[in-house]
Amino acid sequence: MMDPLDRINVAGDSTYVIMRECTDRGHATWMCTPDALFTLDGRCFVNATPVRTTAAAPHFHTEDPVQLELGDFDVVWMRKDPPFDMAYIFTTYLLDMAPDHTLVVNGSTGLKQFNEKMWVQLEWPQFQPPTLITNSIRRLGDFVRGRREKTVLKPWDGNGGRGVLITTADDANLPSMCELLTEEGTQYVIAQGYLDKVVDGDKRILLFDGEVLGGMLRVPNDFDHRANMHAGAGVERCELDARDLEICAALKPHLKKWDMIFVGIDIIDGHLTEVNVTSPTGIQEMNFLYDLHLEGNLVDCVEAKLQEKNA
Ligand SMILES: Nc1ncnc2c1ncn2[C@@H]1O[C@H](COP(=O)(O)OP(=O)(O)O)[C@@H](O)[C@H]1O
Numbered sequence: 001m002m003d004p005l006d007r008i009n010v011a012g013d014s015t016y017v018i019m020r021e022c023t024d025r026g027h028a029t030w031m032c033t034p035d036a037l038f039t040l041d042g043r044c045f046v047n048a049t050p051v052r053t054t055a056a057a058p059h060f061h062t063e064d065p066v067q068l069e070l071g072d073f074d075v076v077w078m079r080k081d082p083p084f085d086m087a088y089i090f091t092t093y094l095l096d097m098a099p100d101h102t103l104v105v106n107g108s109t110g111l112k113q114f115n116e117k118m119w120v121q122l123e124w125p126q127f128q129p130p131t132l133i134t135n136s137i138r139r140l141g142d143f144v145r146g147r148r149e150k151t152v153l154k155p156w157d158g159n160g161g162r163g164v165l166i167t168t169a170d171d172a173n174l175p176s177m178c179e180l181l182t183e184e185g186t187q188y189v190i191a192q193g194y195l196d197k198v199v200d201g202d203k204r205i206l207l208f209d210g211e212v213l214g215g216m217l218r219v220p221n222d223f224d225h226r227a228n229m230h231a232g233a234g235v236e237r238c239e240l241d242a243r244d245l246e247i248c249a250a251l252k253p254h255l256k257k258w259d260m261i262f263v264g265i266d267i268i269d270g271h272l273t274e275v276n277v278t279s280p281t282g283i284q285e286m287n288f289l290y291d292l293h294l295e296g297n298l299v300d301c302v303e304a305k306l307q308e309k310n311a
């Protein structure tokens with residue numbers, strides 16, 4: 001389950017290398033977009049396109065779509081990119097209909113239960129910077145003006161750095177920013193203490209079935225404060241410190257419980273800001289930085305999980 005093949009940038013996409021790994025291992029693979037799913041009398045079906053994925057162009061070799069049932073697959077990879085909107089959530093309801101012997105990665109129940117930014121607020125507030133989430137323009141303004149340091153404002157459902165703004169108590173744009181981001185007080189917005197060490201990087205750590213695979217720093221460029229690769233940030237090697245490992249250890253039982261098998265978390269200066277579960281990326285960048293083949297580790301992990309499930 002993914003975005004259309006012609007939108008996949010093979011130079012950086014994690015889904016592409018996972019698909020390639022599956023083809024290389026001799027696994028039959030299919031692709032579809034969310035609109036290919038339907039349910040009839042309690043069973044979920046899909047119009048799926050058989051695809052072989054190769055290193056050489058044209059990369060994706062497809063055949064005519066066939067109608068299959070979710071239970072015909074060993075694994076369903078939910079790799080549709082955000083937005084995390086009602087259409088996305090509805091897809092997770094359909095994926096919930098996969099029978100017990102089919103493994104859905106990441107688990108569809110958890111995908112709808114937890115939001116990438118709200119999950120931190122809900123479960124691990126001790127690892128966050130000071131954080132207010134509200135749709136009240138007045139409350140946002142009061143929070144920012146009550147702080148001596150800078151504050152970040154961001155949409156609760158953003159990704160790739162979309163809409164992330166920095167502001168201060170004396171910012172003449174503040175009221176206007178709050179109106180815009182809340183869409184006149186109707187949309188929830190996150191106001192969060194600005195962590196100034198972000199200039200040295202926002203750490204992305206990859207976890208497969210709760211185990212830490214490694215991390216990298218995403219470092220903002222000179223023209224944009226945001227440390228998202230989408231916003232032109234560069235990537236660097238880094239070590240994981242005791243605090244990073246403490247955060248990962250706290251997350252592990254939750255990730256395992258909800259079948260969150262491929263997860264990327266964001267840590268800025270020892271603070272957890274996001275648990276990316278919808279369609280995390282970073283495999284190709286980490287492979288490049290550390291000379292790894294992480295898609296192999298991930299597929300190993302999924303194969304083991306499937307065996308465990310059906311033992
Ligand atoms: N509390 C913060 N302090 C400093 N910078 C932040 C903070 N929150 C977000 N940012 C900046 O915005 C970027 C994106 O924020 P994030 O919360 O991870 O949302 P997204 O889902 O858009 O990636 C971060 O990489 C960082 O550069």
Ligand SMILES: [Mg+2]
Nearest residue numbers: 160161266274
């Ligand atoms: Mg992020």
